Amino acid sequence: MLRIFTPLVCLFLAVIILSGCGPIYRTDYSYKPPKSSAGKMCISQCLQNKSFCEESCQVRNENCKMRAHEDALFQFEAYKREQLKNNQPIQRTVSDFDSSSYRCNNSCDCTPSFNACYSACGGQVLENKVCVAFCDKQ
Numbered sequence: 001m002l003r004i005f006t007p008l009v010c011l012f013l014a015v016i017i018l019s020g021c022g023p024i025y026r027t028d029y030s031y032k033p034p035k036s037s038a039g040k041m042c043i044s045q046c047l048q049n050k051s052f053c054e055e056s057c058q059v060r061n062e063n064c065k066m067r068a069h070e071d072a073l074f075q076f077e078a079y080k081r082e083q084l085k086n087n088q089p090i091q092r093t094v095s096d097f098d099s100s101s102y103r104c105n106n107s108c109d110c111t112p113s114f115n116a117c118y119s120a121c122g123g124q125v126l127e128n129k130v131c132v133a134f135c136d137k138q
Contacts, residue, residue, distance in 0.1 A: 024133040028113065034122030042121035050114040057108035064104035072098035 033040055075097040083090050115125045 019136050023131045023135050025129045026126045026132045028130055029111070030126045030128065031118060032124040032126065036122065039122035043118060043123055046114055046117035046121060049117060050110045053110035053113065054108050057106065057110070061104050061106055061108070064106075065100040067105055068098055068100035069094075072100075 024063055033043060044104060074093050076092070076094045079097070082088075118125055
């Protein structure tokens, strides 16, 4: 009975806590290009810079994951040697030592610099805030 009751209490408390949260918004952007051909060429450079920003961020995250996995392998091998030396069972796996899931997921938000570049080229950046959670139903 207690095993069923405890998760229900936790769920109830979580719902109460979350219902007290204010709305959560996401910002969507729309773009009006400049009229001049020079401005349009400038914006194509902004797009290239944004692509480069996103690709290099992805490469950094992938390299981080590879290094974290190599570190995990090294730590697992050390753990295995220690366990065998002490006649202890090996109860952990490589994934127990892998920290990449929380260490290597850096945000690749290149939008602010793109928006600044777009505006500097003479284009207009229009923001629209959209409620995505805990919205009032008015």
